[in-house]
Amino acid sequence: MTESGLTVPRLLRGVLRRLLGAFAVLLGAATVAFTALQLIPGDPVTVMLGPGTAATPEVKAQIRAQYGLDQPIAEQYLHYLGRLLTGDLGESYQLQRPVADLIGDQLRPTVQLALAALVLAVAMALVAAVATAGRRPALRAASSLAELLAASSPSYWIGILLLTAFSFQLRIFPVAGDQGLPALVLPAATLALPLAGVLAQVLREGLETALGQPFTLTARSRGLGRGAVLLRHALRHAAASAVTLAGWLSGTLLGGAVLVETVFGRPGIGALSLQGTTNKDMPLVIGVVLLSALVFVVISTVVDLLYLVIDPRLRST
Amino acid sequence: MSRTGARPLALLAALTSGALLVSGCGSNGAAPAQGGAAAPVQGGSLTYATDVEPISFDIHVSQQDITGAIQRNVFDSLVHQDASGEFQPWLATSWEIAPDLKSYTFHLRDGVKFTDGTPFDAQAVKVNFDRIVAKETKSQYAASLLGPYTGTEVIDPHTVKVRFSEPFAPFLQAASTAYLGFYSPRTIQDNGSKLGAGGPADVGTGPFVFTSYTKGQSVVLSRNPDYNWAPGGAAHQGPAYLDKLTIRFLTEDSVRLGALNSGQVQVADPIPPTDVKTVQADSRLKVLSTDAPGANYALVLNTTKAPLDDPQVRKAVQRGIDLDTDVKSVYFGVFKRAWSPVSPTTPYYDKALENSWPYDPAVANKTLDDAGWTARDSAGYRTKDGHRLTLEWPLPPAEYVREQRDTLGQAIQADLKKVGIEVTRPRQDIGTYIANVYGGKEHIADYSWARFDPDVLRLYFNSSSQPAKGGQNATFYQDAQLDQWTDAGKATFDKTVRQDVYTKTQQRAIDLGLIVPLYVRTSVVGYSTQVHGLSADPNTWLSFHDAWIGK
Numbered sequence: 001m002t003e004s005g006l007t008v009p010r011l012l013r014g015v016l017r018r019l020l021g022a023f024a025v026l027l028g029a030a031t032v033a034f035t036a037l038q039l040i041p042g043d044p045v046t047v048m049l050g051p052g053t054a055a056t057p058e059v060k061a062q063i064r065a066q067y068g069l070d071q072p073i074a075e076q077y078l079h080y081l082g083r084l085l086t087g088d089l090g091e092s093y094q095l096q097r098p099v100a101d102l103i104g105d106q107l108r109p110t111v112q113l114a115l116a117a118l119v120l121a122v123a124m125a126l127v128a129a130v131a132t133a134g135r136r137p138a139l140r141a142a143s144s145l146a147e148l149l150a151a152s153s154p155s156y157w158i159g160i161l162l163l164t165a166f167s168f169q170l171r172i173f174p175v176a177g178d179q180g181l182p183a184l185v186l187p188a189a190t191l192a193l194p195l196a197g198v199l200a201q202v203l204r205e206g207l208e209t210a211l212g213q214p215f216t217l218t219a220r221s222r223g224l225g226r227g228a229v230l231l232r233h234a235l236r237h238a239a240a241s242a243v244t245l246a247g248w249l250s251g252t253l254l255g256g257a258v259l260v261e262t263v264f265g266r267p268g269i270g271a272l273s274l275q276g277t278t279n280k281d282m283p284l285v286i287g288v289v290l291l292s293a294l295v296f297v298v299i300s301t302v303v304d305l306l307y308l309v310i311d312p313r314l315r316s317t
Numbered sequence: 318m319s320r321t322g323a324r325p326l327a328l329l330a331a332l333t334s335g336a337l338l339v340s341g342c343g344s345n346g347a348a349p350a351q352g353g354a355a356a357p358v359q360g361g362s363l364t365y366a367t368d369v370e371p372i373s374f375d376i377h378v379s380q381q382d383i384t385g386a387i388q389r390n391v392f393d394s395l396v397h398q399d400a401s402g403e404f405q406p407w408l409a410t411s412w413e414i415a416p417d418l419k420s421y422t423f424h425l426r427d428g429v430k431f432t433d434g435t436p437f438d439a440q441a442v443k444v445n446f447d448r449i450v451a452k453e454t455k456s457q458y459a460a461s462l463l464g465p466y467t468g469t470e471v472i473d474p475h476t477v478k479v480r481f482s483e484p485f486a487p488f489l490q491a492a493s494t495a496y497l498g499f500y501s502p503r504t505i506q507d508n509g510s511k512l513g514a515g516g517p518a519d520v521g522t523g524p525f526v527f528t529s530y531t532k533g534q535s536v537v538l539s540r541n542p543d544y545n546w547a548p549g550g551a552a553h554q555g556p557a558y559l560d561k562l563t564i565r566f567l568t569e570d571s572v573r574l575g576a577l578n579s580g581q582v583q584v585a586d587p588i589p590p591t592d593v594k595t596v597q598a599d600s601r602l603k604v605l606s607t608d609a610p611g612a613n614y615a616l617v618l619n620t621t622k623a624p625l626d627d628p629q630v631r632k633a634v635q636r637g638i639d640l641d642t643d644v645k646s647v648y649f650g651v652f653k654r655a656w657s658p659v660s661p662t663t664p665y666y667d668k669a670l671e672n673s674w675p676y677d678p679a680v681a682n683k684t685l686d687d688a689g690w691t692a693r694d695s696a697g698y699r700t701k702d703g704h705r706l707t708l709e710w711p712l713p714p715a716e717y718v719r720e721q722r723d724t725l726g727q728a729i730q731a732d733l734k735k736v737g738i739e740v741t742r743p744r745q746d747i748g749t750y751i752a753n754v755y756g757g758k759e760h761i762a763d764y765s766w767a768r769f770d771p772d773v774l775r776l777y778f779n780s781s782s783q784p785a786k787g788g789q790n791a792t793f794y795q796d797a798q799l800d801q802w803t804d805a806g807k808a809t810f811d812k813t814v815r816q817d818v819y820t821k822t823q824q825r826a827i828d829l830g831l832i833v834p835l836y837v838r839t840s841v842v843g844y845s846t847q848v849h850g851l852s853a854d855p856n857t858w859l860s861f862h863d864a865w866i867g868k
Contacts, residue, residue, distance in 0.1 A: 041746055043748070046748070056460075056461070057787075058452070059456065059457065059460070062453075094373065095372065095373065095514070096373065096510070096513050097514055105532065106532065163572060163575055164575060171579055175582075261533065263568075264572070265533075265566055265567045265572065266533060266534065267531055267533030272533065275533075278716050279372060280747070
């Protein structure tokens with residue numbers, strides 16, 4: 001178990017490879033988004049304005065020219081890639097503001113929500129898994145059922161339920177909005193519960209497998225208590241699969257945010273992407289797609305690095 | 318106008334915007350929402366929850382109701398249209414209309430100031446109207462309200478003359494809407510391209526100042542302490558009572574209702590028909606119902622597409638739908654079934670049409686027999702020359718369907734099946750939907766168009782009002798009389814003439830089977846009993862100038 005595998009050139013090569021991969025993923029996402037938007041039937045400006053518009057053909061032509069929609073598609077695509085390379089995401093058709101600014105403005109509440117949800121989910125999953133792994137079947141079954149319920153309930157429904165109980169009836173938390181910590185609790189819990197349900201199940205499964213391994217017996221025979229074995233030894237083994245899953249799931253937090261932000265009337269990327277999609281606001285939709293691709297790339301990188309921390313075996317060779 | 322208001326291609330007017338975003342009291346515009354002799358209380362703040370968030374806050378650009386409804390509190394207009402349809406002084410104290418209806422002279426009120434200190438004067442009117450029609454503004458709605466506008470002449474600091482290239486009677490009504498409201502010329506110059514983003518740059522003369530906007534969450538307005546130019550007919554002059562007005566965007570019906578029930582918001586709009594009884598039953602809450610003015614939600618029959626080119630088939634559709642039952646069961650008695658193309662609150666509504674074409678399957682069956690649709694196929698539908706009697710009525714994507722219109726559509730399908738007409742409802746994406754419906758390729762379109770003026774009948778039935786050109790006539794019917802009447806109504810202020818032509822238009826549209834009016838859209842607002850003095854303008858938008866918070 002030497003550290004020699006992590007030499008500098010090797011690390012650099014790894015990082016470079018990952019960067020190239022990330023670039024390819026982003027380019028792919030941008031291209032898919034662009035193509036998908038081209039495939040929407042109907043004139044983009046008409047679709048964008050919706051059927052209830054008083055816009056005259058002249059106004060439509062003006063909009064078309066302003067956004068270069070009168071250019072050939074290949075030219076539009078190249079322009080668009082060119083602008084992306086300079087970090088220019090374009091301007092929202094509907095909101096008439098730069099997409100980068102819009103996303104920048106809405107990023108904080110969503111990141112806050114997602115991080116809070118992630119921390120909450122991991123904490124809940126840890127508590128549930130550690131407390132019930134290898135315990136009496138009745139306790140396990142009860143916990144398992146609760147997890148299954150949490151994991152399979154739509155977040156929309158959980159949100160309404162939590163709101164009804166804690167905001168409308170008990171009036172502990174405000175209904176919604178980005179108004180400090182109290183207003184973050186219910187949306188974060190809504191987003192965290194399904195995540196926690198899945199995580200807890202995987203974690204307990206991993207813990208129980210680990211508890212059945214010979215090293216556990218060894219550790220116990222050295223006089224360690226159950227808790228110490230669980231936390232110091234078994235958890236590390238169980239964590240690998242849970243971290244993979246958590247990484248993947250946190251990528252889906254952005255999708256979950258669409259529902260949660262709508263239900264709770266919170267600002268954020270979710271609400272923004274919903275608005276972009278509903279209004280057929282192409283630059284905005286593409287901006288959000290790129291952001292999600294970026295989030296996935298970053299998370300998968302972080303997860304890979306976490307493996308190295310969790311599992312020393314991966315560090316060699 | 319727009320969205321709820323006049324929406325030139327109301328296909329979506331009908332479909333998209335949330336049910337009447339704001340609403341008023343009873344069916345009268347400026348009546349106080351709650352009586353009571355208590356004296357108004359100065360101060361306090363009110364939170365108002367609504368379901369749609371503006372895309373653009375720029376009144377000169379946006380076509381959305383919600384934009385007009387929110388900005389109505391920030392921007393004033395030249396004139397005010399009261400509940401009876403009469404025009405009252407506002408920023409203009411008086412006006413003269415040239416006999417040829419090609420120019421309007423307004424005498425402006427003295428001493429009006431924008432909230433950035435700029436005086437409101439003739440130049441400000443000119444700057445604003447010129448901005449609306451400028452190409453760079455890309456106005457989706459306001460420019461259409463100015464119609465054949467050719468320019469504004471500043472006669473002296475308090476007199477302007479607005480000119481048109483042809484007679485333009487709808488101008489006064491248009492000038493009363495929020496979409497022809499006035500920005501401070503200074504903010505137009507400094508922030509012209511940013512007015513759509515909301516926030517302090519949106520400087521008007523209204524009773525409230527636009528303090529802040531948090532996208533996805535809320536708008537905060539605060540009191541304009543200098544306000545002293547409320548329109549004629551307002552319950553009080555001087556500044557608004559409320560210090561602060563917060564508009565929260567709560568899209569989910571259940572969340573909006575929960576917020577109202579638990580006292581976290583004081584006004585919630587709209588209340589879905591299913592929940593109206595619950596709100597009414599709560600002693601701490603009240604309900605305001607207002608019938609929307611303008612064109613009712615209706616089936617618009619494409620008279621150029623067989624078999625609807627046969628008036629008898631159109632009549633059979635009209636008489637073969639059990640609207641009383643369908644509307645009552647889908648909307649719990651909150652919405653009323655419609656009889657005329659326009660709603661009862663629209664000026665010159667023809668009451669004589671009520672009960673003139675009741676549900677009668679026997680009549681529908683006989684009409685279809687007479688039209689030659691006598692045979693039946695194995696599924697029970699009528700056929701003629703081997704063709705089934707099928708009508709296609711496309712369904713747009715779910716986000717454009719509101720007020721459970723798809724459910725009502727199912728009831729209509731079931732009714733028409735009983736008389737042997739098959740109605741198919743293919744789900745179409747919005748691009749295809751627009752192309753097909755605007756292109757006259759479908760049998761049936763469904764929409765409404767709220768506007769406080771019977772001129773809406775011209776947009777529905779005049780042959781020049783083609784959907785492909787921003788018009789509204791998806792019946793595609795060409796009729797010399799309908800054209801003549803609706804053109805005449807548009808070109809005059811003579812009440813006798815307007816009464817006459819609009820009555821005849823409503824009757825003829827029904828007689829020819831161009832349209833099947835379905836229900837009168839009713840906006841229902843729930844509010845706390847602490848809220849007093851809530852009122853609405855004829856577009857059913859809530860006005861907060863007279864509102865105050867009591868006990």
